[in-house]
Amino acid sequence: MxxxxxxxxxxxxxxxxxxxxxxxxxxxxxxxxxxxxxxxxxxxxxxxxxxxxxxxxxxxxxxxxxxxxxxxxxxxxxxxxxxxxxxxxxxxxxxxxxxxxxxxxxxxxxxxxxxxxxxxxxxxxxxxxxxxxxxxxxxxxxxxxxxxxxxxxxxxxxxxxxxxxxxxxxxxxxRPPPPPAPQYPPTGRTIYVAKPASDMRAGYDRIVSELTGKGHTVVPPPAEEIPLDRAVAVIEHALAKAEISVHLLGEKFGDTPEDQLPMAKLQLARAALKEAADPGKTFHRIVWAPSLWTTQPANGQPATEVSRHPIDVLAQFDRQLPTDKVEGNTLSKLVDFLNQHLIAIAQVPPPPTLQSTDGNVRLYLYHSPEDSDYALGLARVLQQRNVEPLLPVFDGPSAEIERFNDKGLAECDAVVLCWAKACEVWVRAQARRLRNWHDLGRAHQFAYRAVVAAPPPGSRKKAGSLLFPRSEIDRIVDLSDNEVPTADQVDLLVPAVTGDAAPTASEPAP
Incomplete structure (x- = not known):
């Protein structure tokens, strides 16, 4: 109310x-x-x-x-x-x-x-x-x-x-304080949020609150200002950790370090240099330049609202890059966009090394009932690779089955969707569930999420990379031409496991 x-x-x-x-x-x-x-x-x-x-x-x-x-x-x-x-x-x-x-x-x-x-x-x-x-x-x-x-x-x-x-x-x-936002475990993701000029401070505080509330790390530290005598070094050190940068542009440019650009321009320029130094990586800039801007005239005159084009605003601060995401909507819509964008650009991890405290890595072989035979054969081969396969259950009360299988998704180290005789809609629906690990009740993100395409072969399985977005699946392994997976083929699916006895993983399939 x-x-x-x-x-x-x-x-x-x-x-x-x-x-x-x-x-x-x-x-x-x-x-x-x-x-x-x-x-x-x-x-x-x-x-x-x-x-x-x-x-x-x-x-x-x-x-x-x-x-x-x-x-x-x-x-x-x-x-x-x-x-x-x-x-x-x-x-x-x-x-x-x-x-x-x-x-x-x-x-x-x-x-x-x-x-x-x-x-x-x-x-x-x-x-x-x-x-x-x-x-x-x-x-x-x-x-x-x-x-x-x-x-x-x-x-x-x-x-x-x-x-x-x-x-x-x-x-x-x-006004009463708002109810505390839900706090999520650390995601391991680091976002550079550029220190704004004074006219964008309210927006900066909101963005920082949203990102940290969802478990992301914000750099430079929000509670600290960038020292003017070491601005470039501090900015570059923070950008080196970040996967994207967010820039809030009003009318002001901020303080100016000695012999440098004003702070808002300087951070945009350094973010552009980071992107140029890492071609092919996913780093890019997100720019918010509100389309509706409220002027604050002096002499007691009322504030007025003017319309401006976000691209034109960016041009006053820096040149536009092809990879820039430029937004002009309201702050609330920017927050929604940023949350969805971070989910969509979840990076494909490099061939990971799974940590194991007991000598075994728990790999959840998620499959539908009709693919049980294939999944059991794959589980036997995985055991030879110092991997502990976890399998879903299908027999019992439906509520108990659902709780048991959801627990497997919550507690495994990595997950593999087996796609053999199952219909495409089943495997794609399960892949979509893996988009946000928070919603699965996990304490941390998956080491990786994979799909193994098993027999019978088909054109849709061969086009797997077109069916599964990178925000849902990290790697796709096509074994659809082989009735029984071999140990060498499983190496495409299983990354290296820490320990002297663990084999070295092959590169993931394209």
Whole structure:
């Protein structure tokens, strides 16, 4: 539900009759607050405001009561109209009913549209200083009433914007902390997130939080700034560990180390050099240059939103590389893209060396029931290679079978999908399950994931590299022309195992 419930009188939200297209005070205030929260992504405070035309004779709806019950704060748009509305006072009483008396005043925020003497206010509002969007007339004989900062459907005083920003900042400071994000075990993956200029700091903090929350390592260390006197060395040392780099581009370039480019440009340039030095590797740059950019003009003028092309923004910082991924969507969509992109570009490991603490490596031979005979024959050969084959079960209660087989996927060192008589949809569906090892309940990633194509042969099996993305399967071994696998052929499937007795693995099949 809502974090903030806005209580207001309907008469305080009427547009002027001669300008019906303009917005009322409350609607404009509501939308302006939401705009100030725009860069926070899905963690922004949620605002609830009743936009229905409810008269005092209407029933107090369950929806309204539920919103007041679950709101963390009540924002009262105080005015003589609010004071005369029995409906507004009922909202205040309902909010108080569902929140502890101790600390209730701290949960109520007063926004003054027009002045109301403190001793006339309800007791819960009497201790509130609040945020006044008006000024009291210094000489009542010359000016009657309040000087309002919003009049006839638009702000008419620069003080409106300063009050708005103060109110939005206060609401942000007071909002309840978001629930902790799920923490994943370390993935072993390292991402370079470029230190941004000051105008992209909020986006940087969000990206770092997302990546570290999913178990990735972020370099350079987020809590440390890059020293200007050693900038190049620090950047290159961090880039050497990373598989991709992420760059957030606003309008500013950041600090400038002596005899170097500004920091944002320097990190882009050094990332480009890393890619050029490792042709054929998967390292590349991801650039976020938001298409909608909010300018912050001086002299108290309101912020304005302008449209820009991400490619044009990048051109102001560095030349575009063919492998660059340039994004201009919102920060939330960038986070989604980055998470999916990291899954999709999971690198094929080099021929791995499996660590074994007991002399055996656990290799899960995942297969369908009709391929049991082939899998059993393959298991016998694997035992000659210091490998402990794990096999699924097919006999027993379905729930027990599922739990047992899922445990094999969670605890093995590596997994091999046997594709003999099984239908293609089965093996491809199981390969898709291997895309994200977190979801399988594993404590660490697979040493590798493989498919062995077994008899009968077929054109689809011969085209295995086209069927299985690298994010799902690391190696494909075609044994479909051999009825019984030999020890030499199994060497294509099994990497080296640590220990003097372990054989040396052949290169993986193309």
């Amino acid at each position: 809502a974090d903030i419930f806005i209580s207001y009188a309907r008469d305080d939200d009427q547009p002027p009759p001669d300008c019906p297209d303009r917005k009322g005070f409350v609607t404009f205030l509501d939308e302006s607050i939401r705009y100030e929260f725009r860069d926070l992504g899905p963690e922004r405070p949620k605002i609830w405001r009743d936009v229905k035309r409810i008269s005092d004779g209407d029933q107090f709806s369950a929806e309204l009561e539920d919103a007041l019950k679950n709101a963390s704060f009540l924002l009262v748009v105080l005015s003589p109209n609010w004071m005369s509305s029995s409906w507004c006072k009922r909202e205040l009483d309902t909010f108080a009913k569902y929140h502890p008396a101790e600390g209730i005043r701290e949960r109520i925020i007063v926004v003054g549209k027009r002045h109301v003497d403190r001793d006339r206010r309800p007791s819960l509002l009497q201790g509130q200083t609040g945020f006044a969007f008006y000024a009291r007339a210094e000489d009542p004989d010359e000016i009657e009433g309040d000087v309002e900062f919003f009049d006839r459907g638009k702000p008419c005083d620069d003080r409106y914007w300063s009050k708005l920003k103060s109110l939005a900042a206060y609401l942000l400071r007071r």
